[in-house]
Amino acid sequence: MLELSEYKTILDTIPAAVIIAVPVKQDEKITDFSIVYVNECFRNLTKNFIKEGVLFSSFKEKISQDINWFDMAVETIKTKKTIEETFYSHNFSIWIQLVEKCVPGDYVAVSLTNVSQAKEYESALSEQNKKLEEVTSQLKSSRLNLDSQLKNIQQLNEQLLFAAYHDSLTDLYNRSWLSTMMKVQIKETTEKNEKFGILLFDIDNMKDINDSRGHNAGDELLKQVATILKLMESKTVTATRFGGDEFVLLYKNIKDRDEAIEISKKALRFLNAEGIGISGGISIFPDDSKKTEDLLKFADMAKIEAKKNGKNNVACFHSLMQEKFLSKLNIETKMSKAMASRNFQLYYQPQFDAKTKELRGFEALLRWYDSDLGWISPEQFIPLAEETHLVVPLGDWVMTTALATIKEWEMKFSFNGIISVNISPVQFVQEDFIEKLFKKIEKSGIDKKHLEIEITEGVLIDNVEDTISKLNKIREQGVGLSLDDFGTGYSSLRYLQLLPLTTLKIDKSFVSNIAEKDGFEAKLTESIISLVSKMGLNTIAEGVENEEQLKMIQKFNCRTIQGFLLGKPMPKEQCEKLLVENLGKTSS
Incomplete structure (x- = not known):
C-alpha cells in the first residue's frame, strides 16, 4: 500500500499548483475554507505565503481580486461539479486557470495552472488571423502578393500549432x-x-x-x-x-x-x-x-x-x-485539530527489575483517541506526524508533560525512578533541540537523573558526529540515554562504543521467540545481553508477555523487563497506585 508521503510526492511532482481545503462552518453554514494541504508547485507559484491552516478569506486578494474563491468553493460542494475560471493575475503577471472541485469528505481541491504560454499562443494565432484579414483586403491590388503572404501565414500557424502540442526536446506530443x-x-x-x-x-x-x-x-x-x-x-x-x-x-x-x-x-x-x-x-x-x-x-x-x-x-x-490516501489525509486533518484541541494523552508503561520485580520507572507513550475513529494506533499517526513535522510541537508537549509528571511524583512519592521519553529523529535534528530541551528541564526543576531520553537508530542516519555531540551534551547534564529497538536496523557495535548510552533496549521481535527450543533469537539475545552488560550498560527486554519469556530473560541476566506480563501502558492515575504499592508512599 502507498504511504501518505508517497501520495504527497505525487501531488508535489505534478506541475499544477494544488491545495486542499475543508469548510469552516458556523451554525451549519459555511463561512470560510481552511487549507489543510499545499503542494510544492503551489508554494513556489505563490512565493510560499499560502500555507496549511490559512483561510481563503486571508489570501484571495493576494492572487486576484476578480475571483471569488469562497463562492466557487461553496458551489462545488453544493453541486459536486467542477468549476473552472481563467483570469489574469496582476500580482504575479501571469494568466492562471483556476479549477475547484469537491472530493470525498467535502474536501475542496483547488488547482492553479499557469496558462500564460497558451495565452501567448492564442494571442499569436489571433495576431496572424488579423494579418490574414489585412492580406485579404489587398486581394484586389495584388493576387500574387496575397498568395505569398497566405503561404507564410500558413507556415507560421503550422509552426505555432506544432510548438503548442509538441515537446521541444523530444518532438513527442506534449x-x-x-x-x-x-x-x-x-x-x-x-x-x-x-x-x-x-x-x-x-x-x-x-x-x-x-x-x-x-x-x-x-x-x-x-x-x-x-x-x-x-x-x-x-x-x-x-x-x-x-x-x-x-x-x-x-x-x-x-x-x-x-x-x-x-x-x-x-x-x-x-x-x-x-x-x-x-x-x-x-x-x-x-x-x-x-x-x-x-x-x-x-x-x-x-x-x-x-x-x-x-x-x-x-x-x-x-x-x-x-482509499488509503483519503484515509491518511483524514487522519492528518484530524491530527492537526487534535493538536489544537489537546486531545492527545500520555500513558506510562512500567519497567521492572527482571529478578526482584522492583519498579525501575516508566516509559512515556503517546496515545490518541478520536471521537469518530476511536483509538488510533501510534503506528498510524506517528509516521504521519513525522512526515508533516507535527511531531516537533507534539514532541515538545510530550516532554513538557513528562517533566511535569516527574516533578509531581518527586514531590508526592519521593520518586527515585526514571521516566523515559521517546525523541523522534525529526525532533532530534532541529537546530534548537538541545537548547529547548535544557530550558524545559531547568524550568521543571526535576532531578535530572529521573529523566531518560530514548532514541532510535534513525538519529544516526544523516550526521553521526553531530548526533554524538548532542548526546554527549545531554549525558553531561546527568540525563540518561537509551537506544530503542536495538538489533532491528543498521546499528553496529561501533556505535555502542561511540554513543554515551546508559541503557539498551532489546527489540520485542527477539523476545517474542526467545523461549523456542534451540531458537536463533535466544542465542542472539543472550550474546547481546552478555556483551552489552560487560560494557556497563543497562539492558531492557521489551515485549515480555509470558512466564517462559521471563525465565529466559532472567537466565540471560537481563537487568530490566518491560511488557504486558507485569504492566501495560496506563494513565498517570493508575501509575500512582503502582507507586504507592512499590514505594510504600501515600499521596499528600
Whole structure:
C-alpha cells in the first residue's frame, strides 16, 4: 500500500499548483475554507505565503481580486461539479486557470495552472488571423502578393500549432496535446462502448544521472527514450512527454486491462534492452475513472506502487490505493485539530527489575483517541506526524508533560525512578533541540537523573558526529540515554562504543521467540545481553508477555523487563497506585 508521503510526492511532482481545503462552518453554514494541504508547485507559484491552516478569506486578494474563491468553493460542494475560471493575475503577471472541485469528505481541491504560454499562443494565432484579414483586403491590388503572404501565414500557424502540442526536446506530443486528446478519446470511447488506457512512467534514478553525468547527458537519455517510444507508436498507441523525465503512452481501443499490461511490459522490455529502467502505472477508462485528471492521478499512484516494489516495473491502479490516501489525509486533518484541541494523552508503561520485580520507572507513550475513529494506533499517526513535522510541537508537549509528571511524583512519592521519553529523529535534528530541551528541564526543576531520553537508530542516519555531540551534551547534564529497538536496523557495535548510552533496549521481535527450543533469537539475545552488560550498560527486554519469556530473560541476566506480563501502558492515575504499592508512599 502507498504511504501518505508517497501520495504527497505525487501531488508535489505534478506541475499544477494544488491545495486542499475543508469548510469552516458556523451554525451549519459555511463561512470560510481552511487549507489543510499545499503542494510544492503551489508554494513556489505563490512565493510560499499560502500555507496549511490559512483561510481563503486571508489570501484571495493576494492572487486576484476578480475571483471569488469562497463562492466557487461553496458551489462545488453544493453541486459536486467542477468549476473552472481563467483570469489574469496582476500580482504575479501571469494568466492562471483556476479549477475547484469537491472530493470525498467535502474536501475542496483547488488547482492553479499557469496558462500564460497558451495565452501567448492564442494571442499569436489571433495576431496572424488579423494579418490574414489585412492580406485579404489587398486581394484586389495584388493576387500574387496575397498568395505569398497566405503561404507564410500558413507556415507560421503550422509552426505555432506544432510548438503548442509538441515537446521541444523530444518532438513527442506534449502534456497539452495529451490533455486534449484524452478528452476527445473519452467522448469517442464512450460512444463506441470501448476502453482505452494510459501508462505513465518515469526513468529510474534520473536524478543520479543528472547529478553524476550532467543535465546534457540527462537530455540525451530523454531523447533516447523518445526514439524508442516512437518505434512503438501505431494507430492505437501514441507516445507523449508528460514533463521532466515522465512519459505517457496512450492506448486506444483496448479489450481489457490485460492488454494494457501486455503493451506496457513490451515498452518496459524495449527500454530495458537499451539499459534504461522505468517505473510505471496503468489506469483504464472507464474501469478506473471517466475523468482525465483522475486517470492521470491514479496512474501516478500505481507508478509509486511500482517504485515501492523495487522499481523497473509497471503496476495497475486499484481502488485501495485511493482509499488509503483519503484515509491518511483524514487522519492528518484530524491530527492537526487534535493538536489544537489537546486531545492527545500520555500513558506510562512500567519497567521492572527482571529478578526482584522492583519498579525501575516508566516509559512515556503517546496515545490518541478520536471521537469518530476511536483509538488510533501510534503506528498510524506517528509516521504521519513525522512526515508533516507535527511531531516537533507534539514532541515538545510530550516532554513538557513528562517533566511535569516527574516533578509531581518527586514531590508526592519521593520518586527515585526514571521516566523515559521517546525523541523522534525529526525532533532530534532541529537546530534548537538541545537548547529547548535544557530550558524545559531547568524550568521543571526535576532531578535530572529521573529523566531518560530514548532514541532510535534513525538519529544516526544523516550526521553521526553531530548526533554524538548532542548526546554527549545531554549525558553531561546527568540525563540518561537509551537506544530503542536495538538489533532491528543498521546499528553496529561501533556505535555502542561511540554513543554515551546508559541503557539498551532489546527489540520485542527477539523476545517474542526467545523461549523456542534451540531458537536463533535466544542465542542472539543472550550474546547481546552478555556483551552489552560487560560494557556497563543497562539492558531492557521489551515485549515480555509470558512466564517462559521471563525465565529466559532472567537466565540471560537481563537487568530490566518491560511488557504486558507485569504492566501495560496506563494513565498517570493508575501509575500512582503502582507507586504507592512499590514505594510504600501515600499521596499528600
